[in-house]
Amino acid sequence: MANSINKKLYTKITLLSLFLLLCPLVANSYNPIYNLAINCGSSTNTTSLDNRIWIGDNIDNINLFSFIEPKTTNPSFKTSPNSLSNTQIPFTTARVSLSNFTYSFSNIITNSPVFIRLHFYPTLYQNFEPTNAVFSVKVNNNNFSLLKNFNPSLWLNDANEEKITKEYCIQIKQNENLNITFIPNNINTSNVYYAFINGIEVVSMPSFLYYTNLDDTNYHFKFIGSDNTEYQIRNDKALEMVYRVNVGANQVPPSNDTGMFRDWKNDFPLYLEKEYPLSVSSDFGEHLNYLKNTVPNYTAPEVVYLTARSYGMNVTVDYNVTWNFEVDSNFTYMKMLM
Known part of the structure; x- marks a missing residue:
């Protein structure tokens, strides 16, 4: 959606x-078959206050996921928010880019639906203003557009809210990788738009928690x-x-x-x-x-x-x-x- x-x-x-x-x-x-949390922009694995381990996206985790971006003069970079007041994992680091980039999860994800959670902390990253963070997020070769022309700072519901999490359910097909691609908006060339992400979760879920069991008439x-x-x-x-x-x-x-x-x-x-x-x-x-x-x-x-x-x-x-x-x-x- x-x-x-x-x-x-x-x-x-x-x-x-x-x-x-x-x-x-x-x-x-429920004991999830697949449970992965990525602390985007981090070089190391980190543990959150609830003792959950968040995997860094700059280390060798090829057996869990891979980070893909096209050859470009504007490669993505890792950074931290300019202000870290009361900020907790996964909001202490971010992956920021003026070009497309993809997180690809291997087909060890079984043929089951999964939760995808995208965590955003819309604030100043180096010289990148929050108002210029306008981008789309697509999964699996554009089969689904999760976000379109999205600016996280516009989705904060009140003055006390600083962070936003978008959550989705999708079905992973057998032997299919899960690819999550971030695409900066380049329609208006008068502004330099960028994409960023602080944290990604992929967690398996029961097959019929939200999807209909077609074999059950009730x-x-x-x-x-x-x-x-x-x-x-x-x-x-x-x-x-x-x-x-x-x-x-x-x-x-x-x-x-x-x-x-x-x-x-x-x-x-x-x-x-x-x-x-x-x-x-x-x-x-x-x-x-x-x-x-x-x-x-x-x-x-x-x-x-x-x-x-x-x-x-x-x-x-x-x-x-x-x-x-x-x-x-x-x-x-x-x-x-x-």
Whole structure:
């Protein structure tokens, strides 16, 4: 899914109600077959605060990935942000280039869908201004355009936000390399545009976590605002994660996910807009009962199921809760309530 540089195209989507779904779960979380985190622009392997190892892209990791760029008078270079205040891995270094460059992951990635996460810290790198970072990102010989005319600095949601992560799901075909190519915008020759990247994650995921299992007649999704029309998500499509929110509790960081390093944001104060009357954050405080093993527990961390927005058992007045999310009116969205 491509993202335009013009964020003004955005409109608002409002969810008037959200229900907690206590799904029956199984006992084991997911253990990814393939899990690679790259600290772009780093010459060494580094360990983040959550003890995850990030591989440097300047060392001999040919068995994991390769860095490819065409012969050019403007080769890419590694650098650090001019300001490193409160910056953590993978945002302490970057790969910056005026020309195309590609990260190629070998076909040791099995025939399965993967998460691709692209981490950006839009700030000043040497003499490269954030406003001139305008580029596209494509995968697998232009089969998918993940980002188009993208400027990370325009996608910061508030004044306190400094970094942005874009997350996608794509299906890797058997014996196919995963190639992620960064392409600076060269349409307007009056400006010198460049591409940059701070960190890349490639993590395998269960085959039918988000894609439809065509052999299961009960496995389907529904469009927001539709007449309950069922929709199949075939694995020849690339998916983009827009919001992942834990309702009624704090953020669940990637290290506390079920093995796929997903980040679950807290709903307040970023998205919770209206509460009539004031809702409370409820914590059920006990572990789930696992029944029938019909839904795997890697679907979401247990805390996501055990917290909610609630008005108690004896509500006698009408109420609603509103979460406000910005979305692009050019796309169609699906909701998954947990």
